[in-house]
Amino acid sequence: MKKIITLSIITSSLILAGAYKVPEQSLNSMALGAAYVANTQGADTAYFNPANMAFMPSSQYMEAGFTWAHLPKNTFKGFQAYSATEIYPATNESEVENLQLPFLHYVSNPIDKFRWGASLTVPGGLTKRWTDGHQKVFAEEFTLKILELNPVASYKVSDNFAIGGGLRLIYSEGIVNSDGGAIKPIKREMQGDTIEFGYNLALSYRPIKDVSLSVTYHSNIDLKEEGEANLYLSNVGKQYDTSVTVPLPAALNLSASKTFMDKYTLEVNYERTYWSAYKELDFNYGSDIQPALRDSFDKSKPRKWKDTHTFRVGVSAEVTKGVTLMAGYAKDESPVQKKYLSYELPDADANIYSAGIRVQSNKNLSWGLAYLHDEKDDITLKAGENITGISGTFSNGGADLIALSMQYEF
Amino acid sequence: MKRQTRAMALSIPLLLVMGCGELDQPKNEEVKGGKVVVNFSAPLMKKTLMSKGVVDENRTVFGYKAFKIPYITTDESGDEVEASGLFVIPIGLPPKLNQIGLSMVSDDHGTIFSNNDAPSVIGENNGTPDGSAIILTSIGGFATLQADYIGFGDSNDHYHPFVQKESLANATIDFIKTVKIFASDNGIKLNNQLFITGYSEGGYAAMATLQKIEEERELNVTMATPMAGPYDLNITAFGVLSAPTLSVPSFMAYVGYAYATTYNKELSSIINEPYASKLPTLLDGSLARPDIDKELTQTTTGTEGLFNPLLVQDFFKNSNNWFREAMVENSVHAWSPQTPIRLVHCQGDDVIPFEISQLTEGTMKAMNAKDVSIVPVEVALGLDTNVTHSECGVMAYKVTTEIFSKAREAMIKQALIEQMSRE
Numbered sequence: 001m002k003k004i005i006t007l008s009i010i011t012s013s014l015i016l017a018g019a020y021k022v023p024e025q026s027l028n029s030m031a032l033g034a035a036y037v038a039n040t041q042g043a044d045t046a047y048f049n050p051a052n053m054a055f056m057p058s059s060q061y062m063e064a065g066f067t068w069a070h071l072p073k074n075t076f077k078g079f080q081a082y083s084a085t086e087i088y089p090a091t092n093e094s095e096v097e098n099l100q101l102p103f104l105h106y107v108s109n110p111i112d113k114f115r116w117g118a119s120l121t122v123p124g125g126l127t128k129r130w131t132d133g134h135q136k137v138f139a140e141e142f143t144l145k146i147l148e149l150n151p152v153a154s155y156k157v158s159d160n161f162a163i164g165g166g167l168r169l170i171y172s173e174g175i176v177n178s179d180g181g182a183i184k185p186i187k188r189e190m191q192g193d194t195i196e197f198g199y200n201l202a203l204s205y206r207p208i209k210d211v212s213l214s215v216t217y218h219s220n221i222d223l224k225e226e227g228e229a230n231l232y233l234s235n236v237g238k239q240y241d242t243s244v245t246v247p248l249p250a251a252l253n254l255s256a257s258k259t260f261m262d263k264y265t266l267e268v269n270y271e272r273t274y275w276s277a278y279k280e281l282d283f284n285y286g287s288d289i290q291p292a293l294r295d296s297f298d299k300s301k302p303r304k305w306k307d308t309h310t311f312r313v314g315v316s317a318e319v320t321k322g323v324t325l326m327a328g329y330a331k332d333e334s335p336v337q338k339k340y341l342s343y344e345l346p347d348a349d350a351n352i353y354s355a356g357i358r359v360q361s362n363k364n365l366s367w368g369l370a371y372l373h374d375e376k377d378d379i380t381l382k383a384g385e386n387i388t389g390i391s392g393t394f395s396n397g398g399a400d401l402i403a404l405s406m407q408y409e410f
Numbered sequence: 411m412k413r414q415t416r417a418m419a420l421s422i423p424l425l426l427v428m429g430c431g432e433l434d435q436p437k438n439e440e441v442k443g444g445k446v447v448v449n450f451s452a453p454l455m456k457k458t459l460m461s462k463g464v465v466d467e468n469r470t471v472f473g474y475k476a477f478k479i480p481y482i483t484t485d486e487s488g489d490e491v492e493a494s495g496l497f498v499i500p501i502g503l504p505p506k507l508n509q510i511g512l513s514m515v516s517d518d519h520g521t522i523f524s525n526n527d528a529p530s531v532i533g534e535n536n537g538t539p540d541g542s543a544i545i546l547t548s549i550g551g552f553a554t555l556q557a558d559y560i561g562f563g564d565s566n567d568h569y570h571p572f573v574q575k576e577s578l579a580n581a582t583i584d585f586i587k588t589v590k591i592f593a594s595d596n597g598i599k600l601n602n603q604l605f606i607t608g609y610s611e612g613g614y615a616a617m618a619t620l621q622k623i624e625e626e627r628e629l630n631v632t633m634a635t636p637m638a639g640p641y642d643l644n645i646t647a648f649g650v651l652s653a654p655t656l657s658v659p660s661f662m663a664y665v666g667y668a669y670a671t672t673y674n675k676e677l678s679s680i681i682n683e684p685y686a687s688k689l690p691t692l693l694d695g696s697l698a699r700p701d702i703d704k705e706l707t708q709t710t711t712g713t714e715g716l717f718n719p720l721l722v723q724d725f726f727k728n729s730n731n732w733f734r735e736a737m738v739e740n741s742v743h744a745w746s747p748q749t750p751i752r753l754v755h756c757q758g759d760d761v762i763p764f765e766i767s768q769l770t771e772g773t774m775k776a777m778n779a780k781d782v783s784i785v786p787v788e789v790a791l792g793l794d795t796n797v798t799h800s801e802c803g804v805m806a807y808k809v810t811t812e813i814f815s816k817a818r819e820a821m822i823k824q825a826l827i828e829q830m831s832r833e
């Protein structure tokens with residue numbers, strides 16, 4: 001039976017900002033390089049810091065937008081070793097990806113000290129396609145699509161202290177294809193999906209006017225993609241029930257903001273992402289697979305990612321009445337260790353630069369545009385350094401994103 | 411509140427597009443009457459065999475394409491059984507050989523206990539070339555036919571009638587007939603040559619098959635090379651039951667279980683307890699030989715032995731003993747074959763003595779067989795030392811492939827001469 005419809009329309013996949021987690025989920029967030037946590041003000045408060053909903057003026061808020069992402073070719077120059085004597089030139093380029101990601105946020109009117117909101121976002125995902133060469137043996141396509149519905153609530157404990165939290169409802173799809181082609185007579189087609197649950201917590205403290213301090217936490221969610229896999233040996237395939245689990249890791253954000261002269265705001269953010277939850281990539285099958293395929297498709301592949309630190313700073317300025325300019329910078333650490341790096345995600349440390357504009361058209365409506373450039377460092381693997389047998393340099397990783405959004409207050 | 415409801419409704423269309431079906435089934439080559447389970451090209455096959463040291467760079471190696479084919483056969487009771495087998499063809503033959511068509515070798519497999527060891531099951535589960543078909547097909551260039559036998563493959567729910575000539579012959583002959591239709595339906599060109607072989611139980615099955623083919627006269631066999639089979643079951647049983655211990659108790663337990671089932675006898679009248687109660691489970695096709703052997707005793711008979719002493723005593727004394735009669739009835743050494751037969755056997759065989767083949771050759775010649783002779787494997791390969799039953803298998807197949815190749819070569823030369831004269 002053909003897969004009926006997938007999330008490709010609304011949740012195409014993206015590699016950005018530390019492996020496959022995507023923190024930028026609104027206009028302000030993208031324009032401020034995801035430093036936007038302590039000083040959230042619009043409907044996206046529901047997602048980034050639900051505790052702050054308690055401090056928002058009485059009204060309803062909504063934001064809807066799209067992000068267009070362009071992922072350039074990832075270039076690899078080097079060699080692939082299958083054994084000590086089987087070493088082949090493997091210089092190659094991955095496919096360009098052009099993707100569209102939606103986001104939708106809503107914050108309700110307060111009900112006494114309570115308030116609720118909800119967000120529909122794409123909090124993570126990745127796609128990497130190598131259509132030929134040795135890379136195709138490992139990752140012809142590796143796609144993880146994630147869609148999150150996040151209903152949240154806040155409680156105003158006092159005039160300067162609030163707490164919030166919510167439920168994370170995750171729908172995810174995974175596609176894993178690899179094809180040995182003329183190199184190895186093996187091929188895999190796998191797709192699966194899952195619905196998982198998690199939670200998020202937030203607290204916000206405003207010790208003095210114009211200063212906000214926040215702590216937010218998103219729980220780890222193991223995405224157990226369950227579906228089918230077609231495994232081929234020399235053009236003869238069999239189908240197996242299969243599952244594979246990858247984590248959407250927990251993340252702790254410590255944030256602060258200071259507003260000057262009611263016009264200028266400085267925001268800083270530190271994020272600790274607990275990527276160490278991703279220990280291995282281990283496909284499980286409903287029955288024994290063919291012995292000749294076990295090494296390639298059944299043997300657990302260690303990933304052993306490490307927890308990461310990300311530092312972000314964002315500034316915004318209301319330059320004229322109703323027009324706000326924003327800019328951001330982030331230093332993003334990759335969780336991937338060289339020893340365990342693989343073609344499906346040759347991630348590296350990155351510098352992220354962003355800018356944006358928000359225009360208040362009238363009392364209720366505003367709109368904006370944001371741009372973000374993710375500049376990945378080159379990453380070089382020396383011979384013998386990597387367990388997959390990769391030696392060489394990955395370069396040109398990164399992404400360019402443009403977000404267009406509309407906010408409505410009523 | 412109304413406005414809130416409207417706002418949230420905006421998210422509903424997004425949720426509606428979620429949903430997921432199933433992955434399409436693998437896109438395998440479609441064939442009529444079976445399915446492809448292994449498909450190794452000639453270069454891949456050569457690379458594989460070279461990596462294992464089986465061939466060198468200069469050796470011609472053909473690809474290996476195997477089909478699992480279901481078919482209907484009949485058991486010892488005459489009841490229809492849905493069975494299966496493996497049909498293996500060489501890929502990458504020279505065009506002139508393709509024009510002449512493939513010579514068929516019906517290769518009956520040796521004793522197996524686990525269903526996972528049946529030819530079509532190995533092919534389907536592993537997806538890789540296996541066993542004697544590699545020698546016969548990828549090195550020899552023959553089309554190899556391997557019936558799973560009743561009790562294995564698609565008929566795994568049926569007991570296996572171990573060393574019982576009627577069902578083994580039926581399973582093999584019906585598979586040969588089915589493969590001919592399959593080949594015709596799928597554009598696989600076969601020539602008129604049909605060779606029959608098999609090792610150990612397969613050697614016995616090959617002989618039973620040849621005997622039945624000659625009785626029925628529906629198929630023509632070019633040559634048969636039964637290898638190391640217990641053709642005279644009565645003599646074999648006398649030898650085994652008179653020995654104090656059984657080197658491989660599972661073999662004789664298998665005989666006892668299969669014959670008790672076919673001949674409607676209480677299993678405990680042949681096999682002592684607690685073994686009799688264990689055998690239906692031990693022999694259900696889920697276990698391999700080592701796991702079965704450790705559940706049995708190596709003592710042949712007596713109160714602590716495997717075989718019921720009452721049966722054994724009666725077997726030796728009474729020529730009308732049912733088990734003895736069954737052994738005689740199922741022996742395949744005493745008839746007069748008109749097809750050339752080469753009895754391939756290792757002189758050092760420690761399970762099926764070489765003398766069984768000598769006895770068979772002598773008996774058949776005495777009964778006016780047309781062309782029967784023994785081929786000692788050690789002599790054919792110029793070996794200095796004798797070879798045991800388990801080590802002999804691969805060598806015996808090499809000898810058989812050589813014998814069949816010579817017979818095919820003569821046919822090919824004749825066909826090419828006829829072709830040239832027509833041109």
